[in-house]
Amino acid sequence: MTEDMRASIGLRQVINVSGTMTSLGASIVVPEAIEAMAQILPQFVEITDLQRKASAVIARLTGGEAGFVTASCSAGISLAVAGAITGENLLAIEKLPDVAPEKNEVLVQMGHVVSYGAPVDQAIRLGGGKVVLIGQATSTHRFHMEQAITEKAAAAVYVVSHHVVNYGLLHLKEFVEIAHSKGVPVIVDAASEYDLRIFLEQGADIVLYSGHKFLGGPTSGIVTGRKDLVRHSFLQNMGIGRGMKVGKESIFGVMVALEAWEKRDHQAVRERESSYLDLWKQTLDGRPGITALIEPDPTNNPLDRMRVIISPQEAHITAWDMAAALRRGTPPIIVRDHEVEHHYFYLDPCNLHPGEEKVVASRLAEEFDRARASNDIIATPIEDLSRHRFDGMLRWPD
């Protein structure tokens, strides 16, 4: 590992137990990809040829007919939608986001319109899509989709994520069956998924992954699937894709990260992560008001996380105040806190450098001891969280 440069430019040396978060720099890039990027950066290459080589690697690993690398999975959604709308019409590609082609409707289940840091529906609109919401937040029935498909339907988007509503919606296979019965291609956002093949196997026409999440590649997105649709998405680099471009280093970095993924000893990674979870469980078990549960990933990725449930009456602190205390401390520990209003957060063991698990354990013990010793219950009103959520962003850069 190279030296930690963060202090030299005045950055806090955060420890990430929240998962692959864009706001923290996504993931630890694998050494193979770092090396590959350094090798290609001084050289000129013909980018379209490099993307052709990437296509072959992506096709081999995903089972798609072709693929390419773009700036992010979010970019991939916009490009795939744009490709489904314009086909190979170069003039239409230049005119986006104004839409001339007669097909521009994009179906998406209401329970899938989530935010991964930005809204899913915006990524569709950026690609020229007119979002057609089907169903309600927690229910989509077949008729919702069947009746919503008109002759203007260009595509249907399906999101795989722990953020989406996880009951009452159409499953991918049904979604595909209904879309295909009307000749509509299905685009799957699988940004955060380990399984590089299953969604194409289940009938999706295009699948999108992040290069910088579990793969440990540079910041990037991977588009894979049916060759004509992939090509039509790729052509958007002469249009809206320009603002989403990747350089040679990202394309090559992802190729190498994919090959490293193929060779990675996933079993050994799991065992290491389990040992972290065991350590944290030992640290927390038996403390008043704290329940530590090891739970599987909600979208069936092969990993576990720890859910830390906190009873403020007994622990003398709320889950959100504990998350804030860990974030403020030295070193700052960033937990996975999007469900914190339910009095729990998660600890994700995927993005730790060896030894950091011990720092996390001792900081947990320290903060829980401190809270327990407090005479008052540390409980910021939950409303203050939402009131002040964007204060920092709105003050940026000062």
Ligand SMILES: *Cc1c(COP(=O)(O)O)cnc(C)c1O
């Ligand atoms: C992370 C994520 C995205 C965004 O991926 P980027 O590559 O960071 O743009 C999109 N959809 C889902 C479901 C995600 O988890």
